[in-house]
Amino acid sequence: MIDGMETRQKAQIGRPRGFDAGEALERAMRVFWEQGYEGASLTDLTKAMGITRTSMYAAFGNKEDLFRKALERYTEGPASYGARAVREPTARQVATAFLNGSVRATTHPGCPAGCLGVQGSLAAGEPGRGARDALITWREEATSLLRDRFQRAVDEGDLPPGTDAGLLARYVMTVANGIAVQAAGGATRDDLQKVADMALRNWPPS
Amino acid sequence: MIDGMETRQKAQIGRPRGFDAGEALERAMRVFWEQGYEGASLTDLTKAMGITRTSMYAAFGNKEDLFRKALERYTEGPASYGARAVREPTARQVATAFLNGSVRATTHPGCPAGCLGVQGSLAAGEPGRGARDALITWREEATSLLRDRFQRAVDEGDLPPGTDAGLLARYVMTVANGIAVQAAGGATRDDLQKVADMALRNWPPS
């Protein structure tokens, strides 16, 4: 039996936790988002989470585990536009929703600029390879989701026969990644929305 | 009077340097490229450069100075396709050369995958802010170069009147940034070349 959040809360026995694990994870996610895996120290993290190192280790494992859990939360929260996008009725709407969502998420007021799945760890030294590889896998999974969706569109006749669904998925993902980098550099939402619109102008006809 | 490399070599007096500063900087650039600013420790750097910490500090200043000089070298070396691209005769050729160059540079065999100007430091903790901001400026300068070139194309009638040169520049830069992220994640040169080709299919007519 596994509880949803994955932060073990085995039985109802013993002293109960004195903080909200979900809220603490949310705060940790923000720190990783803003400073990256290597740039976020345990002191930064626990201070933002409002708990001690000991509590953090007991609840989440270690720094890398915390990062992975923060990434999960990011997927279900700020990056949930991805899962929503692939449920759009046409391939074009999928691509549009995905890029629009990425623009909104990477420039959301009150949140760090950019995308945790990109700037969390793009290049890293030896101790950060785990986090980096986790993000590579994360981006690959998103690309696969898009590819499968576009392939379905090809099969259903929504996209022209012979269309390379993998290329289309990689193209959309590449633009989204570029948007994330731009946002991290301070590009505005309006600027990036125009870029997203332009990237969709050459979409194959239905 | 200033010497070209910027690594001070004031007079011909005193014990001469026992290593090639250009070669050492090249090695440092590779380490930053592969591991990022925060992920590259002085131990990693000096080991790759084949010199001691003391020699590195005497020749380059400190870690952040070394990073800035490595970035200059990167600009004149692996990223020199940028300056070449803006000299192409038409706007379309400029954009094509820029994206093709970015594909080649980010997937060059024997070099780290990706782009130093992106993965060198995208998100960072407090001590890495200098490097991060240097890269933001670096990308902005490249965008400005493209924007000015596209504006010239508009003025000369190479691009339709009323074309937003700034948007075009940001679009090209965004795709290039996305290509860099993709390359850092292991995408192949062929895959990315197809993405670059696709990104140029909706280029405004001459």
Next chain:
DNA sequence: GCACATCTGTACCGAACGGTACGGAAGGGA
């Protein structure tokens, strides 16, 4: 050959890193 300016190597600095031992505090079950 001698003096001087610079470079090199070692050994070290204080601070920050990720991670943990341990004792006291605080709840639930009997």
Next chain:
DNA sequence: TCCCTTCCGTACCGTTCGGTACAGATGTGC
């Protein structure tokens, strides 16, 4: 009420971080 289990806070672990003091090595100018 007592016990047991778990959580919390402090104080600390060894390691690594970026950076440097200092002494010896090595060349050039006189």
